[in-house]
Amino acid sequence: MKPQILQLNPILIPAANEELAALYEVHKYFEIEDQAVWLAQHGPSIQAVITGGHTGISRAMLEQLPALKVVAVNGVGTDAVDLAYCRERGLPVTATLGALTEDVADLAIGLLIAACRNICAGDRFVRDGQWERFPQPSAIPLARRFSGMRVGIVGMGRVGRAVATRAAAFGCPIRYTDLQRMNDLPHEFVSDLVDLARDSDALVLCAAADKAEGIVNAEVLDALGPRGFLVNVARGRLVNEVDLAQAIEAGSIAGAGLDVFVDEPRVPLALRQSDRTTLQAHRASATWETRAAMIRMVLDSVADGLAGKRPSMSLTT
Numbered sequence: 197m198k199p200q201i202l203q204l205n206p207i208l209i210p211a212a213n214e215e216l217a218a219l220y221e222v223h224k225y226f227e228i229e230d231q232a233v234w235l236a237q238h239g240p241s242i243q244a245v246i247t248g249g250h251t252g253i254s255r256a257m258l259e260q261l262p263a264l265k266v267v268a269v270n271g272v273g274t275d276a277v278d279l280a281y282c283r284e285r286g287l288p289v290t291a292t293l294g295a296l297t298e299d300v301a302d303l304a305i306g307l308l309i310a311a312c313r314n315i316c317a318g319d320r321f322v323r324d325g326q327w328e329r330f331p332q333p334s335a336i337p338l339a340r341r342f343s344g345m346r347v348g349i350v351g352m353g354r355v356g357r358a359v360a361t362r363a364a365a366f367g368c369p370i371r372y373t374d375l376q377r378m379n380d381l382p383h384e385f386v387s388d389l390v391d392l393a394r395d396s397d398a399l400v401l402c403a404a405a406d407k408a409e410g411i412v413n414a415e416v417l418d419a420l421g422p423r424g425f426l427v428n429v430a431r432g433r434l435v436n437e438v439d440l441a442q443a444i445e446a447g448s449i450a451g452a453g454l455d456v457f458v459d460e461p462r463v464p465l466a467l468r469q470s471d472r473t474t475l476q477a478h479r480a481s482a483t484w485e486t487r488a489a490m491i492r493m494v495l496d497s498v499a500d501g502l503a504g505k506r507p508s509m510s511l512t513t
Contacts, residue, residue: 197221198219198220198221199219199220199221199243199244199502200220200221200223200238200241200242200243200244201216201220201221201222201223201242201243201244201245201246201498202223202225202242202244202245202246202261203216203222203223203224203225203226203245203246203247204225204226204245204246204247204248204251204253205226205246205247205248205251205270206224206226207246207270207491208487209484209487209488209491211488212488212491212492212494212495215495216246216495219499220244220498223238223242235257235260236260239257239260239261239262240260240261240262240263241263242261242263242264243263243264243265243266243502244264244265244266244267244268244498244501244502245261245264245266245267245268246268246270246494246498247267247268247269247270247277248269248270248271249269249270249271249272249273249274249275249276249291250271250273250276250460250478251276252269252273252274252275252276252277253267253276253277253278254276254278255278255281258278258281258282258285258287264287265287265288265501265502265504266287266288266289266290266497266498266500266501266502266507267282267287267288267289267290268290268494268497268498268501268507269289269290269291269292269494270292270490270491270494271291271292271296271481271490272291272292272293272296272404273291273431274289274291274511277289279511279512282512283512283513286513287512287513288497288501288506288507288510288512288513289510289511289512290493290494290497290501290507290509290510290511291509291511292489292490292493292494292509293354293509294354295481295486295489295490295493296355296480296481296486296490297354297355297358298358298486299480299481299482299483299485299486300355300358300402300429300480300481301355301358301359301361301362301429302362303429303455303476303479303480304355304359304362304400304402304427304429304453304480305359305362305363305366306453307427307429307453307454307455307474307476308342308347308398308400308425308427308453309342310453310474311425311427311450311451311452311453311472311473311474312339312340312341312342312345312398312425312450312451313339313340313342314336314337314339314471315474316471316474317336317471318336321335321336340423340425340450342366342368343366343367343368344366344367344368344369345363345366345368345397345398346368346369346371346395346396346397346398347359347360347363347368347369347370347371347396347397347398347400348370348371348372348373348386348392348393348395348396348398348399348400349363349370349371349372349373349383349400349402350372350373350374350389350392350399350400350401350402350403350411350412350430350434351372351373351374351401351402351403351404351405351430352372352374352378352381352383352402353402353403353404355402355429355430356372356374356400356402356403357381359400359402360372360381360383363400370383370384371383371384371385371386371392371395371396372384372385372386372392373385373386373387373388373389373392374403389411389412389416390415390416390419391419393416393417393419393420393424394419394420394421396420396424397423397424397425398424398425398426398427399412399416399420399424399425399426399427400427400428400429401426401427401428401429401430401431401434401435402429402430403430403431403434404430404431405430405431405434408431408433408434409433409434410433410434410435410436411434411435412426412428412434412435412436412439412440413436413439414436414439414442414443417439417440417443417448417449418443418448420449421448421449422447422448422449422450423450424449424450425449425450425451425452425453426440426449426451426452426453426454427452427453427454428452428453428454428455428456429455429456429480430456431456432456432457432458432459432460433458435454435458437457437458437464437467438464440452440467441464441466441467442466444466444467444470444472444473445466445470447472449472450472451472451473451474452467452472452473452474453473453474453475454467454473454474454475454476455475455476455477455478455479455480456478456480457478460477460478461477463475493509496508497509497510
């Protein structure tokens with residue numbers, strides 16, 4: 197009999213779904229109509245769970261899975277998993293650490309360039325036929341050069357370092373803040389976020405910071421100033437969105453490139469309607485290459501967990 201797997205989110209890589217189906221009895225929880233009844237009946241037989249970072253898994257569900265051997269998160273966020281409970285139970289919880297780094301850093305730079313150069317507004321100007329109506333160069337405001345901008349990075353983990361490498365290639369001086377100075381980095385450490393914002397033309401949020409909330413507030417945005425840009429590819433809740441919306445509307449900052457939001461998929465109207473914002477639907481890791489690498493790590497974690505081994509990406513055991 198194949199091991200019983202509970203899958204909480206769709207997987208977009210067809211080959212991965214085929215491999216899962218060949219190896220395991222996969223139950224797609226998101227397709228089950230009466231989930232409570234199903235879980236009461238079949239929960240005791242589930243040996244592995246595959247979930248996403250945003251969905252996670254609740255303690256209430258974990259308690260209904262007594263045979264569970266591993267929780268594999270297809271992502272890097274574990275906020276929605278009760279890690280303390282899993283540690284108490286000796287249950288490995290894995291994440292796809294490292295697989296997302298390059299794509300997230302790519303998008304961070306892409307968002308920053310798009311915001312600086314008004315790429316989305318320019319695209320709409322052409323698509324809407326405005327260029328034909330207003331062919332004079334002054335119809336589109338001048339943009340801001342990205343090369344050479346002073347870039348402040350919040351969080352110098354894998355993604356922060358990858359962003360720094362890319363920005364440095366554009367001749368950008370790099371400063372950063374984190375919980376502490378990192379002696380292996382050549383970049384200037386700034387302990388205070390307000391000071392970092394004040395000395396930056398662009399502030400790029402890369403921190404995992406699962407416990408932090410609203411650290412980019414009106415004070416930070418005021419320090420960033422009317423020629424400064426904000427990019428967030430980390431956690432939506434790192435930004436006080438009320439303060440950001442007000443800053444965007446007032447022109448207190450030049451613009452923002454955002455991939456993550458506080459209450460996804462709901463995005464404040466002021467951010468959606470502004471030409472000063474460049475927005476994505478939490479898609480930083482959404483490439484075939486990264487998603488394939490992520491699901492490979494998930495499959496390996498499930499296999500190790502079911503075999504009684506400690507998965508290499510376990511965060512709890």
